[in-house]
Amino acid sequence: MLQHHGASTSHSGIDIPAPEGTEIISIMDGTVVSTGWGGAGGYTITIQSEDGVYEFSYCHSSPDFIVEPGQKVVQGEVIGTVGPKYVDGPANNPYKDSTGKTTNGATTGCHCHFTLRENGKLVDPEEYLKDALEEEKGGII
Numbered sequence: 001m002l003q004h005h006g007a008s009t010s011h012s013g014i015d016i017p018a019p020e021g022t023e024i025i026s027i028m029d030g031t032v033v034s035t036g037w038g039g040a041g042g043y044t045i046t047i048q049s050e051d052g053v054y055e056f057s058y059c060h061s062s063p064d065f066i067v068e069p070g071q072k073v074v075q076g077e078v079i080g081t082v083g084p085k086y087v088d089g090p091a092n093n094p095y096k097d098s099t100g101k102t103t104n105g106a107t108t109g110c111h112c113h114f115t116l117r118e119n120g121k122l123v124d125p126e127e128y129l130k131d132a133l134e135e136e137k138g139g140i141i
């Protein structure tokens with residue numbers, strides 16, 4: 001089931017609360033641009049659509065990436081999983097919570113932070129994903 005309830009648009013993207021290990025699926029056919037540490041976004045997977053118009057990122061994901069840059073993915077394909085709240089890496093991770101433990105970017109708990117760019121400009125994913133969010137099954141966007 002889609003775990004979309006509780007998503008908010010308070011910042012650049014949407015937050016989808018989900019337990020660690022929840023599968024993340026690609027919203028479109030495309031090519032993986034990057035996987036790695038994304039600062040405030042924590043471990044992040046970024047994909048560009050086939051036509052080059054859209055670029056979308058899944059933040060706070062698991063550092064155990066299952067796709068790699070240059071890899072082609074298809075809509076609905078599992079491309080990663082929601083990461084843990086706390087991570088050991090990277091070396092100079094400035095993000096910590098009140099316990100002093102280093103976190104998976106600027107996050108207060110496990111969730112998928114999804115951002116969407118259209119021709120390089122950040123847009124509100126909910127506008128674009130309405131249909132997809134209603135139709136997709138088996139994972140979060």
Ligand SMILES: [Zn+2]
Nearest residue numbers: 014015112113
């Ligand atoms: Zn967020």
